[in-house]
Amino acid sequence: MKQPELGRKITELRKEKGLTQEELVDRCNISVRTLQRIEAGEVTPRSYTVRTILAALDYDLSRITDDDAARKSFSGWLKDTFLIDIDPDRSGTFIIKQLNIAWLLGLVYFILGFLESAAEYFRMEDDRMIFSIPVYISIKVAVLVSFFFFQRGFIVVGHMFRNYLLKIMSYVLIFGVFLIIAYDIASLFYESVEREYILGAQALTFGGILILYGISLIKLHRSFGNVPVIAGIFEIAAAFFFLTIILSFIGYIMLIPAELLEIVILFKAVEIIKSKQPVNGAMTT
Incomplete structure (x- = not known):
């Protein structure tokens, strides 16, 4: 000591x-x-x-x-869990393993998103649960875990390609999704503020976050080509729909192609890192 x-x-x-x-x-x-x-x-x-x-x-x-x-x-x-400080000596097999985990769980997150969206739609519009409470909670937890590992991939990409805005915004998104899911689960058991107000605040908050996240993706264009540019544009477009609150549902639709493209980015990152050894634990964009 x-x-x-x-x-x-x-x-x-x-x-x-x-x-x-x-x-x-x-x-x-x-x-x-x-x-x-x-x-x-x-x-x-x-x-x-x-x-x-x-x-x-x-x-x-x-x-x-x-x-x-x-x-x-x-x-x-x-x-190690949050990849706060990635050791340059582990920038080979370790990095590739994290990225492979990230894009695979990105696919899981993408699929679970449809179940979560259906559950939330009926809970909000019809005030009823289409899944039992244990199943609903299991879906929420699975969404959180898969999203966490999905975004860990972008923390790695942000580190390897010196895109620190991407790294920061990935941490922000993880924290934001954790708060939302914690609220969704807690609201099953406790009286809370009207969900409409919470969803409105959520839309405004994520609208601002996704604009910066989209910009950070676009900054990857020199190493990844047009894929991150298109993904970034979808994220920014979704952000503006979220900021209107009323048209938030269109924002969720815009996130579907964005998430698929982000999975492609992570998969492509594996190929780039395999073919190019990083210099001092980082690659330039």
Whole structure:
């Protein structure tokens, strides 16, 4: 454990024992000033000093080591899951694997979208469920998981081709879809704001997001040709329909070809990366 966390941990343990700094130093044979500086995070003590202090507090050093390892493990999992920091040394097989997963789950997301749309249409227009609640929730969760991995592909593409707007907007879309699905599921069990207002806010929000997302796709044209340009135009057109709110249903129709083209982009990215080794973990657009 590094400073200042170590100092805070020692302070916490000392107070749990009901000891003053003077009482603790009497047990471990160090000066009060040294303990004060350690607790304040001003110095990093030698391992022997740390063991002595922890022994005086009846605390096992291995517990701190285990806690630190757990935090590092979680941090590593978080980075790998959300591809926050892609290691250039893994830019071969690892990248291709992520892209293959992305376009395959993109197809799954595309198919599930029709089931989700039908469920939402009847829930909104007729105020009835065409699926049982467990099936509805399962569809929603499957949509979220498949969309997450689908967009991970564009996080990879954004990283490899230095299109940081695409990378950022993919994170935004993942977060936005998570909020929407969480609301849809929660609204089954709790009274909430009228769904019309929520759907209106959703249309306006995603209208703005999709304009930027469409622009980020168009920026891939130098490496991918016209496919991302057409996909970007569909996304921007859909965004403008969403912004009208009333014509949002046309926006959803416009997203159908956009999503198919985006699957093609991910598949094409695999072929490009296979044929061209990245320079310093990135490719230029």
